[in-house]
Amino acid sequence: MRRNRSMDVLVEEIAIANNIRKEFPSLRGDEIYLDSGATSLKPRKVIEAVRRYEEEFPANVHRSAYPWAEKATDEYENARKNVAKLLNSKKEEIVFTKNCTEAINLAAFILSKYVNRGDRIIVSILEHHANFLPWMRLCNRKGAEFTVVDVDEEGFLDMDDFQRKLTKNTKIVAITMASNVVGTVPPIKDIVKLAKDKGAFVVLDGAQYVPHHRVNVGSLGADFIAFSGHKLFGPSGTGVLWGRKDILDEGEPLLLGGSMIKEVYIDGFEMADPPTRYETGTPNIGGIIGLGAAVEFVESIGYDFIERYEKKLVRYLYDSLKSVEGVEVYGPPPEHRTSLVAFNIRGVHPHDVAWYLGLEGIMVRSGGHCAHPLHRRLSIPFNQSVRASLSVFNTPEDIDRLIDALYKVKRSFKV
Numbered sequence: 001m002r003r004n005r006s007m008d009v010l011v012e013e014i015a016i017a018n019n020i021r022k023e024f025p026s027l028r029g030d031e032i033y034l035d036s037g038a039t040s041l042k043p044r045k046v047i048e049a050v051r052r053y054e055e056e057f058p059a060n061v062h063r064s065a066y067p068w069a070e071k072a073t074d075e076y077e078n079a080r081k082n083v084a085k086l087l088n089s090k091k092e093e094i095v096f097t098k099n100c101t102e103a104i105n106l107a108a109f110i111l112s113k114y115v116n117r118g119d120r121i122i123v124s125i126l127e128h129h130a131n132f133l134p135w136m137r138l139c140n141r142k143g144a145e146f147t148v149v150d151v152d153e154e155g156f157l158d159m160d161d162f163q164r165k166l167t168k169n170t171k172i173v174a175i176t177m178a179s180n181v182v183g184t185v186p187p188i189k190d191i192v193k194l195a196k197d198k199g200a201f202v203v204l205d206g207a208q209y210v211p212h213h214r215v216n217v218g219s220l221g222a223d224f225i226a227f228s229g230h231k232l233f234g235p236s237g238t239g240v241l242w243g244r245k246d247i248l249d250e251g252e253p254l255l256l257g258g259s260m261i262k263e264v265y266i267d268g269f270e271m272a273d274p275p276t277r278y279e280t281g282t283p284n285i286g287g288i289i290g291l292g293a294a295v296e297f298v299e300s301i302g303y304d305f306i307e308r309y310e311k312k313l314v315r316y317l318y319d320s321l322k323s324v325e326g327v328e329v330y331g332p333p334p335e336h337r338t339s340l341v342a343f344n345i346r347g348v349h350p351h352d353v354a355w356y357l358g359l360e361g362i363m364v365r366s367g368g369h370c371a372h373p374l375h376r377r378l379s380i381p382f383n384q385s386v387r388a389s390l391s392v393f394n395t396p397e398d399i400d401r402l403i404d405a406l407y408k409v410k411r412s413f414k415v
């Protein structure tokens with residue numbers, strides 16, 4: 001087995017990762033899952049929590065007084081407590097959504113009333129479309145300026161460009177905490193401070209960050225943080241919007257109907273307090289209860305281990321890919337990125353690479369990764385790339401198998 005010289009993962013750490021791997025029933029054989037950036041696999045504990053809800057107390061929440069309904073409501077609200085603890089926030093500040101996209105759209109809707117003609121909203125070219133298009137539309141509707149901060153050729157956010165564009169008419173700064181393509185982790189604390197000095201709201205897209213790094217919303221100073229529960233070992237159809245209590249108190253929900261009201265009259269209505277105000281209709285109850293279990297799963301491993309281990313793993317992935325002739329790797333060096341690497345084999349379409357790897361039991365994502373402007377900005381061939389994204393159950397051996405398979409692809413395509 002090939003071992004790159006930069007491999008500094010400890011044997012004990014690999015043993016822990018292998019034990020964690022056993023918690024995932026979908027990993028039955030020798031599958032190599034390198035697509036946790038798209039959605040994470042679900043550990044047994046999460047699947048069990050969803051099963052328990054659906055089989056043992058499958059009632060609606062916040063409505064009825066019989067024991068199943070009370071149990072369902074308790075477990076649902078427990079999930080909120082777990083997420084709040086994870087982020088060191090108040091539980092009233094945690095709004096459950098169906099994914100990160102909905103969470104960002106909700107933040108944009110809540111903030112829309114503060115945006116006027118001539119104001120500016122800043123995003124970056126690193127953004128996933130989920131943190132790009134809602135702000136573009138808001139600007140188009142309000143006659144505000146949609147302003148995009150550039151990156152350099154390595155995928156680092158251009159902080160001079162940010163500071164130049166951060167004018168006093170800037171109302172909102174919406175920035176990713178980690179790019180889903182080049183993995184860049186921008187200097188979020190600096191960005192928040194600079195934006196706040198100008199009086200702007202700050203919305204952070206934590207979809208690729210929260211599953212890998214601890215976030216303390218109190219010390220971060222942002223106004224909203226959105227992320228996907230389903231990328232954090234939670235069930236599909238789960239997402240979270242953390243929002244500052246005073247802003248949530250003043251905001252309106254995206255959807256009107258059941259649950260979000262205190263009282264309805266024939267000529268008006270009173271809204272419920274947050275977070276219920278923002279969770280209109282029957283939520284994804286089993287999914288959210290599963291997300292509560294997912295948070296316990298993360299806490300049981302601990303962010304300390306996740307960060308330390310994945311940092312070494314992503315370095316190994318990056319160095320291993322770099323060592324293959326004809327492979328182009330995009331983005332900054334591993335010490336500046338989260339747990340993923342996008343690349344191409346020169347002369348081979350990324351879908352062909354991903355399809356071939358799939359035949360070898362290796363699951364990666366290929367395509368534009370919902371980040372078309374970034375692919376274009378970095379002149380990435382085909383405007384698409386292959387992305388290997390890691391989780392705490394992956395091992396250096398998974399990466400060795402990926403690299404071996406890439407050599408096979410090269411041989412097959414004679415490149």
Ligand SMILES: Cc1ncc(COP(=O)(O)O)c(C=O)c1O
Pocket residue numbers: 037038098099100101102128130131176178179180205207208227228229239
């Ligand atoms: C950085 C980033 N933001 C937002 C999203 C959207 O997440 P979701 O699919 O949960 O809406 C993704 C998904 O890949 C992402 O990587």
